[in-house]
Amino acid sequence: MTxxxxxxxxxxxxxxxxxxxxxxxxxxxxxxxxxxxxxxHGYYVGLWxxxxxxxxxxxxxxxxxxxxxxxxxxxxxxxVIESRSDSELDLLLASVKNTAAGVGFVSDDPVVLAAAExxxxxxxxxxxxxxxxVIALVLAGLLFAGRRISPSFGARPAVEKAVKxxxxxxAGLAIVTTAGIMFALFFESLRFFERYDALxxxxxxxxxxxxxxxxxxxxSSGAFGAIPVFAxxxxxxxxxxxxxxxxxxxxxxxxxxxxxxRMRAIVKPVLEILAGVxxxxxxxxxxxxxxxxxxxxxxxxxxxxAANSALAAGVVMGAMIIPxxxxxxxxxxxxxxxxxxxxxxxxxxxxxxxxxxxxxPAATPGIVAGILLAVSRAIGExxxxxxxxxxxxxxxxxxxxxxxxxTVQIVSNLTxxxxxxxxxxxxxxxxxxTLFVITIFLNLFAIGVRRKYQETYE
Amino acid sequence: xxxxxxxxLRKRRAAERRFRWYGIAAITIALGVLATLFFTLIREGYxxxxxxxxxxxxxxxxxxxxxxxxxxxxxLSRVRYNRIVEAALIDAVGGPGAVDPAGxxxxxxxxxxxxLRDIVLADPGLIGQTVRVWLPTSSNVDQxxxxxxxxxxxxxxxxxTNAQFDVLDRLEAGGRMQLVFNSALFVNADSRQPELAGLWxxxxxxxxxxxxxxxLAFPIGIGAAIYLEEFARKGRLTDLIEVxxxxxAAVPSIVFGLLGLAVFIQAFGxxxxxxxxxxxxxALMTLPTIIIATRASLxxxxxxxxxxxxxxGASKLQATFHHVLPLALPGILTGSIxxxxxxxxxxxxxxxxxxxxxxxxAPGGLTEGATALxxxxxxxxxxxxxxxxxxxxxxxxxxxxxLLVMNGIAIYLRKRFERRW
Numbered sequence: 001m002t003x004x005x006x007x008x009x010x011x012x013x014x015x016x017x018x019x020x021x022x023x024x025x026x027x028x029x030x031x032x033x034x035x036x037x038x039x040x041h042g043y044y045v046g047l048w049x050x051x052x053x054x055x056x057x058x059x060x061x062x063x064x065x066x067x068x069x070x071x072x073x074x075x076x077x078x079x080v081i082e083s084r085s086d087s088e089l090d091l092l093l094a095s096v097k098n099t100a101a102g103v104g105f106v107s108d109d110p111v112v113l114a115a116a117e118x119x120x121x122x123x124x125x126x127x128x129x130x131x132x133x134v135i136a137l138v139l140a141g142l143l144f145a146g147r148r149i150s151p152s153f154g155a156r157p158a159v160e161k162a163v164k165x166x167x168x169x170x171a172g173l174a175i176v177t178t179a180g181i182m183f184a185l186f187f188e189s190l191r192f193f194e195r196y197d198a199l200x201x202x203x204x205x206x207x208x209x210x211x212x213x214x215x216x217x218x219x220s221s222g223a224f225g226a227i228p229v230f231a232x233x234x235x236x237x238x239x240x241x242x243x244x245x246x247x248x249x250x251x252x253x254x255x256x257x258x259x260x261x262r263m264r265a266i267v268k269p270v271l272e273i274l275a276g277v278x279x280x281x282x283x284x285x286x287x288x289x290x291x292x293x294x295x296x297x298x299x300x301x302x303x304x305x306a307a308n309s310a311l312a313a314g315v316v317m318g319a320m321i322i323p324x325x326x327x328x329x330x331x332x333x334x335x336x337x338x339x340x341x342x343x344x345x346x347x348x349x350x351x352x353x354x355x356x357x358x359x360x361p362a363a364t365p366g367i368v369a370g371i372l373l374a375v376s377r378a379i380g381e382x383x384x385x386x387x388x389x390x391x392x393x394x395x396x397x398x399x400x401x402x403x404x405x406x407t408v409q410i411v412s413n414l415t416x417x418x419x420x421x422x423x424x425x426x427x428x429x430x431x432x433x434t435l436f437v438i439t440i441f442l443n444l445f446a447i448g449v450r451r452k453y454q455e456t457y458e
Numbered sequence: 459x460x461x462x463x464x465x466x467l468r469k470r471r472a473a474e475r476r477f478r479w480y481g482i483a484a485i486t487i488a489l490g491v492l493a494t495l496f497f498t499l500i501r502e503g504y505x506x507x508x509x510x511x512x513x514x515x516x517x518x519x520x521x522x523x524x525x526x527x528x529x530x531x532x533x534l535s536r537v538r539y540n541r542i543v544e545a546a547l548i549d550a551v552g553g554p555g556a557v558d559p560a561g562x563x564x565x566x567x568x569x570x571x572x573x574l575r576d577i578v579l580a581d582p583g584l585i586g587q588t589v590r591v592w593l594p595t596s597s598n599v600d601q602x603x604x605x606x607x608x609x610x611x612x613x614x615x616x617x618x619t620n621a622q623f624d625v626l627d628r629l630e631a632g633g634r635m636q637l638v639f640n641s642a643l644f645v646n647a648d649s650r651q652p653e654l655a656g657l658w659x660x661x662x663x664x665x666x667x668x669x670x671x672x673x674l675a676f677p678i679g680i681g682a683a684i685y686l687e688e689f690a691r692k693g694r695l696t697d698l699i700e701v702x703x704x705x706x707a708a709v710p711s712i713v714f715g716l717l718g719l720a721v722f723i724q725a726f727g728x729x730x731x732x733x734x735x736x737x738x739x740x741a742l743m744t745l746p747t748i749i750i751a752t753r754a755s756l757x758x759x760x761x762x763x764x765x766x767x768x769x770x771g772a773s774k775l776q777a778t779f780h781h782v783l784p785l786a787l788p789g790i791l792t793g794s795i796x797x798x799x800x801x802x803x804x805x806x807x808x809x810x811x812x813x814x815x816x817x818x819x820a821p822g823g824l825t826e827g828a829t830a831l832x833x834x835x836x837x838x839x840x841x842x843x844x845x846x847x848x849x850x851x852x853x854x855x856x857x858x859x860x861l862l863v864m865n866g867i868a869i870y871l872r873k874r875f876e877r878r879w
Binding site: 062065066156160163164166167168169170171172173174175177178180181184185187188246247248249250251253254255258267270271273274276277278279280281282283284285287288289319322323326350351352353355356373376377379380381382383386387407410411414415428429432435436439440442443444447 | 473484832865
């Protein structure tokens with residue numbers, strides 16, 4: 001039904017365009033002086049036909065489902081509704097939907113059957129109402145625009161204005177997305193903090209998200225003290241930075257200062273491949289090769305290294321971040337003015353002395369900004385740690401042990417379980433909010449550092 | 459020149475050499491990691507592109523398949539063909555009593571019966587005859603044939619028993635074993651049996667997801683970039699938008715997954731595991747990349763082009779859309795393809811919206827349950843069978859091949875069409 005409506009809509013838009021253009025061409029044939037070229041009259045009619053109708057269609061697609069759910073529930077006998085909790089009502093609704101569609105578990109409860117019939121009626125009705133009103137809106141738009149256009153009408157400015165508004169809307173989507181992320185995370189987190197104390201979340205040191213299935217179960221009431229999770233994240237990120245910063249920095253210095261043009265042209269793109277490899281590949285690599293390697297090496301020297309140690313995940317993550325650090329560092333080095341370099345050389349410094357004593361200090365803000373961005377990457381990185389790091393929270397600074405991270409907990413608490421009223425699933429949103437805030441903060445800080453110090457030389 | 463000065467100079471020169479060597483060492487390490495990564499993947503994965511098959515002379519016994527002789531397709535498809543396969547296997551290794559029958563049913567893939575069924579359904583005239591068919595072996599036999607199961611291990615520690623090795627040796631001696639190109643890897647969707655599991659469903663899912671992502675992110679990204687680069691006046695709103703775009707580019711991908719779960723699935727009621735939702739989420743994620751790339755290429759078009767167009771009476775919008783945008787298009791396309799390649803490799807947000815479900819059929823539409831290439835790889839990586847380790851590596855190689863092609867196209871576009879002004 002929606003498809004047919006959409007096809008009709010497209011056909012009518014095309015029709016509107018053609019009619020508008022035809023009329024404008026006819027004016028030209030009668031050698032009337034027109035303000036805009038025929039094409040723009042066509043666009044104008046097409047826009048009026050299409051935009052309001054499309055907006056209505058989109059709105060109905062988004063809201064119809066929820067509206068129908070509400071009406072189905074309202075149509076059920078009152079005692080059925082009142083005897084059930086919210087989550088039981090959700091289950092009831094799901095069973096009504098299955099029965100209505102005839103898939104999955106079909107209920108034979110008369111209440112459900114009646115509701116299912118109601119649902120089917122409503123669905124057919126809503127599709128008809130939507131289609132009819134969309135088509136009516138297209139026709140109204142066609143009529144309105146068709147009457148507006150005339151030889152003296154400024155169709156081009158009108159169309160251009162519409163295009164500009166459209167582009168502003170596109171750009172505004174960035175704000176909408178950010179706002180969407182913040183609201184979604186914030187409200188789900190609020191629901192979590194209704195169930196679990198916010199202070200206990202921030203300062204608690206026990207993290208075991210398994211909530212009891214039965215009331216009388218022992219020892220698994222669910223504790224959400226996030227300190228061990230954050231500590232684990234920090235540990236793995238620290239290992240990653242310990243790998244990525246020295247290697248990235250040194251290669252950037254070499255590529256920017258020493259390497260021949262040809263070597264640079266080859267090495268740089270190859271290094272960039274490291275950044276282009278999907279993170280799931282690194283995760284698999286860590287599990288398959290790096291973690292066993294470290295474990296065996298640990299056995300050799302008598303050091304117990306866990307199979308999913310922070311070391312393995314961190315080292316692999318570090319390898320992924322190397323090109324990130326190196327390209328940002330190289331940019332920073334290249335932005336150092338030539339005068340500084342010449343001055344140092346003129347005083348008799350060797351090349352490495354110039355680099356260490358003059359160029360690197362001058363490039364420090366840029367490098368620091370780059371490292372901050374790399375840290376935010378390491379913290380938010382998911383697949384490597386999901387595959388190679390631990391699941392259970394462990395408050396330790398020993399990289400040979402297994403630790404868990406924020407992203408691992410988000411994934412493990414949200415996959416598989418679709419019910420949205422347990423503290424376990426909601427805790428993922430609280431962790432996500434923290435992650436979002438930390439990365440935004442690091443990012444803004446990095447931009448600030450760069451802006452503040454860069455200007456010194458410009 | 460004092461000896462002291464000479465010593466000092468030598469020290470400084472040594473420091474200079476050391477400094478240079480650190481750089482070379484760092485680059486070598488980085489390149490070494492990359493080489494190890496690819497070497498490991500290829501070593502683990504290349505054998506998944508071939509599959510062991512065995513030839514059996516299958517007697518399509520009319521008594522078993524079609525006792526009534528009515529050739530009813532409905533009934534023909536419900537016959538238990540594995541009994542026929544097993545009989546043929548016993549014949550192939552020397553008849554009843556020649557080998558230990560224990561474990562015989564684990565030699566041929568459990569999918570073999572369906573292959574036989576399809577043969578019979580396609581040509582019911584074969585019933586009653588004996589035909590030679592090549593059937594895929596089970597994953598364990600396949601691994602053994604590829605040399606991953608050592609016969610030196612005690613029997614209890616390997617997945618192939620001595621009796622099964624005996625059977626395999628007899629098949630090998632009879633010339634009934636061969637390694638062929640593993641088309642199942644590309645034709646089938648996911649399966650619990652490693653030898654039947656393929657990437658087709660994931661490839662289709664990834665394709666749908668990327669199409670949705672591109673259709674949304676490309677026009678919106680270009681619109682936003684044109685506005686910011688060509689029209690926006692410097693002001694607080696523009697600043698806010700720019701800061702937002704830069705921030706979104708740095709937000710961890712999993713947060714976009716959380717957004718998709720809370721907004722698209724919870725609030726809008728869109729289906730879980732659907733490539734439509736996957737496309738939405740990846741579009742939001744790719745948008746900053748496309749906007750930033752588009753702005754850079756718009757900026758590279760010299761203002762003389764704009765001035766020339768406006769001098770001839772074009773409006774600002776006409777100058778932009780008729781002249782600046784076409785000139786900037788190669789750069790925009792390059793950036794967009796790179797953004798799409800990133801989206802193709804992204805896994806974390808797909809886990810959040812359930813695109814890691816076990817789905818045994820390629821999705822037929824945007825709202826049907828689907829997996830994508832990276833989430834399929836994640837699913838396989840979680841399975842413990844040796845056959846899935848091989849398939850995971852092969853899946854990764856396929857994913858990397860797609861990425862290579864996309865990036866290759868991007869580089870080609872840049873080299874071929876990009877103009878330096």
